[in-house]
Amino acid sequence: MKLLFSCIILLVSILLELFSGSWGFALVVSAYVIFYLCRLYSVGIGFLAAMLAGFAMDAAYGREESIMPLVLLAPLAVAYYFRKEPFYGALETAMPGMLIGLMSSLLAFVCSFDEDYLQLIFSLIFNAAAGCVMMPVLVLALDAFLNMLNLRGITSPLLAKLTPFSSHLDRYKANESR
Amino acid sequence: MAKKGKKSDSLLIYPAMAAVILLLTFAGYQVLRRGAGRLFGDFFYPYLAANTIAKNTVSDQTLLLLDKFELAAKLEALLERNRQLTAQTADTASLMRENDELRTLLKLPPGEKWKHVIAEIILRDPLLWQMHFTVNTGSDAGVVPGAAVMTATVDGRLLFIGVVDKVTTHTAQVMTVLNPALKMSARVGSRDAVGILNDSSKHLAAGMIPIGYLPVNEEYISTEIVVTSGFEKNIPCGIKIGELATVEATNTPFSNSLYLTGTVKAAAQLNSIRFVVIAKRDEVK
Numbered sequence A: 001m002k003l004l005f006s007c008i009i010l011l012v013s014i015l016l017e018l019f020s021g022s023w024g025f026a027l028v029v030s031a032y033v034i035f036y037l038c039r040l041y042s043v044g045i046g047f048l049a050a051m052l053a054g055f056a057m058d059a060a061y062g063r064e065e066s067i068m069p070l071v072l073l074a075p076l077a078v079a080y081y082f083r084k085e086p087f088y089g090a091l092e093t094a095m096p097g098m099l100i101g102l103m104s105s106l107l108a109f110v111c112s113f114d115e116d117y118l119q120l121i122f123s124l125i126f127n128a129a130a131g132c133v134m135m136p137v138l139v140l141a142l143d144a145f146l147n148m149l150n151l152r153g154i155t156s157p158l159l160a161k162l163t164p165f166s167s168h169l170d171r172y173k174a175n176e177s178r
Numbered sequence B: 001m002a003k004k005g006k007k008s009d010s011l012l013i014y015p016a017m018a019a020v021i022l023l024l025t026f027a028g029y030q031v032l033r034r035g036a037g038r039l040f041g042d043f044f045y046p047y048l049a050a051n052t053i054a055k056n057t058v059s060d061q062t063l064l065l066l067d068k069f070e071l072a073a074k075l076e077a078l079l080e081r082n083r084q085l086t087a088q089t090a091d092t093a094s095l096m097r098e099n100d101e102l103r104t105l106l107k108l109p110p111g112e113k114w115k116h117v118i119a120e121i122i123l124r125d126p127l128l129w130q131m132h133f134t135v136n137t138g139s140d141a142g143v144v145p146g147a148a149v150m151t152a153t154v155d156g157r158l159l160f161i162g163v164v165d166k167v168t169t170h171t172a173q174v175m176t177v178l179n180p181a182l183k184m185s186a187r188v189g190s191r192d193a194v195g196i197l198n199d200s201s202k203h204l205a206a207g208m209i210p211i212g213y214l215p216v217n218e219e220y221i222s223t224e225i226v227v228t229s230g231f232e233k234n235i236p237c238g239i240k241i242g243e244l245a246t247v248e249a250t251n252t253p254f255s256n257s258l259y260l261t262g263t264v265k266a267a268a269q270l271n272s273i274r275f276v277v278i279a280k281r282d283e284v285k
Helices: A002-022 A029-040 A043-061 A073-081 A090-111 A117-148 A157-162 A166-177 B002-064 B068-105
Strands: B114-124 B132-135 B148-152 B158-167 B172-176 B184-188 B194-197 B208-215 B225-228 B240-247 B259-266 B275-281
Touching: A002 A029, A002 A043, A002 A117, A002 B002, A002 B114, A029 A043, A029 A073, A029 A090, A029 A117, A043 A073, A043 B002, A043 B132, A073 A090, A090 A117, B002 B114, B158 B275, B184 B208, B194 B259, B208 B240
Parallel strands: B158 B240
Antiparallel strands: B114 B132, B114 B275, B132 B172, B148 B158, B148 B275, B158 B172, B184 B194, B184 B225, B194 B208, B208 B259, B225 B240, B240 B259
């Protein structure tokens, strides 16, 4: 069930990205979904999904060069960086979302050999803001859907009730280590 | 010692296996890439077409929000335009008939005849926006790779956009003139000066195309019209590509260059195109 769910969300994210691409803006929905899959399974599975999604999107766009598999390394890097960070609520994923937006814009700029630096700045601002908003919304929706299927998502709201702010837990851990 | 040997073996085997897997993945990717374009083109087609249908439905519903008098006025204007176009078509048909008769009298081979297919853009690449796009017509409508893709202006003139690159059953990928990979001949003005578009991949301002191999012994004027030469099998002759913007200045007596290079300003506005016209060669038996 979890695998089917993962395949469906990956396909839907690819379609959403293709639709948004046709409107002229590169909204990296698949990157957010790959980050989610990295948290749900592992970075290795995320890598497989990233390569598959990247390959499919490049083939659909008819690109001669491989751009998307490289762009989709951004969520993998972010997922690896945050691999030990627990997410108590969807809002805490805003920071990884912003990082994914920034990194994927930068990688897309480099991979497409573009030289329009002004466009890059706008793209960075847009994708950082979009990541900040979209990532928590996506996590909230996908976790809710997984909970409906009696499966566990990537956030732990129960733990959040016990420790409303993650910083409290960090402080507690720091005190304990002393 | 034996334990140490085993450990060193596994240290060698794992990276070797990883390297082999990576190599196989890369090789498979390179081999399957061309075929995958066809497969994914057709796989995504129903979803992309659904998106287009939804977009058109919203557009139609928005049109229905207009006042009925306004709609009636628009309909009247459209009917008037249709009548004008019908008259123009009748004129063109008589000219074509006359041309055929003259060719027969002069014992010349029959002229090239073209059919046109209308297609809608269903997918555009946000990263390479001006370089290529996908349309909703494929080999089922007789579109072939290399076919000319054009757009029509408000006054009914055709402007050259690019050529069909890859074709699937329901879709076709179009490579535009702004794509450095599209190298084709173009005629400058009405003379015999023929150059090659995108002869170099130097970065130019948006909407500009490099042109090279222009004959040295010709006088070039900026804003001169650049049209298709007709040398390519599936591209009709005389379709406007753009206007000559610059040609490198040479002092012929002291220059040993055999050709000139320059830039062409593309006529078609690729940012706002929605429908395109694809030329099909009408094979006369």
